[in-house]
Amino acid sequence: MVNFALALSLAACRSEPVPRTAPVVDLPAGGAVTTMTAAYGQPISAAHTDTPTLPHPWRHRPGTALALAALALLFAAVVLEQHRYPPLVLSFESIDLLDHVIFVYRTSTGWGSVARSRDPGLHGRRPLFATPRALALSYFESYIDFTGRIKAYAVVDLRVMGAYDWRLSTKSVWKVEQMLLDWPHRKIASSDRKADSMRRRYRAFREAHGYKPWKYYKGRDRWMPLPEEFARRG
Numbered sequence: 001m002v003n004f005a006l007a008l009s010l011a012a013c014r015s016e017p018v019p020r021t022a023p024v025v026d027l028p029a030g031g032a033v034t035t036m037t038a039a040y041g042q043p044i045s046a047a048h049t050d051t052p053t054l055p056h057p058w059r060h061r062p063g064t065a066l067a068l069a070a071l072a073l074l075f076a077a078v079v080l081e082q083h084r085y086p087p088l089v090l091s092f093e094s095i096d097l098l099d100h101v102i103f104v105y106r107t108s109t110g111w112g113s114v115a116r117s118r119d120p121g122l123h124g125r126r127p128l129f130a131t132p133r134a135l136a137l138s139y140f141e142s143y144i145d146f147t148g149r150i151k152a153y154a155v156v157d158l159r160v161m162g163a164y165d166w167r168l169s170t171k172s173v174w175k176v177e178q179m180l181l182d183w184p185h186r187k188i189a190s191s192d193r194k195a196d197s198m199r200r201r202y203r204a205f206r207e208a209h210g211y212k213p214w215k216y217y218k219g220r221d222r223w224m225p226l227p228e229e230f231a232r233r234g
Contacts (some may be wrong), residue, residue, distance in 0.1 A: 072116030
């Protein structure tokens with residue numbers, strides 16, 4: 001079981017300064033991002049265990065990001081910042097107000113993401129996308145469930161928060177949530193007909209199998225490996 005608190009403490013104690021400007025990070029394969037993704041491969045319950053000193057994510061309520069995604073985002077941002085990755089957030093706005101947030105990064109091969117979710121299609125992506133918009137669009141189909149549909153996205157550097165302690169605070173970092181809610185998002189135009197078709201397929205799968213799909217989604221060759229709890233079915 002991953003001890004997230006220990007990982008955060010080790011990251012915070014790192015002596016070398018974190019570069020503040022480095023839009024492209026070219027680290028070897030199997031580095032920090034791969035390790036982080038492997039950590040996210042633990043069962044969902046691991047994200048809530050043995051974490052007394054973790055920064056608490058914002059509380060879930062209608063119109064806000066889910067607590068699990070927020071915890072995963074902040075953990076990734078704190079740790080990977082120590083490996084020269086700027087703390088970048090990809091924020092999604094959904095028509096049902098159940099927004100979502102993930103950590104994103106850029107390498108010489110493109111944009112990728114590190115993410116944790118109860119939905120198998122909302123996990124990380126390999127750094128193979130030319131633009132943040134292309135990365136955001138890779139989540140469009142898998143975001144559609146009974147009510148969800150991406151309508152806009154934004155990429156935000158958490159360092160705009162200045163001296164606000166979102167990294168290691170023991171309190172609820174609600175100011176991060178509010179900042180993301182207020183941040184201008186770029187609209188994603190999509191076909192109602194196509195979205196309705198995707199929703200019907202999703203609904204039919206859930207009714208037939210009782211769990212969430214992922215194997216019929218397009219572009220899975222660009223996904224990071226799924227945790228075992230999802231990979232064994234879908």
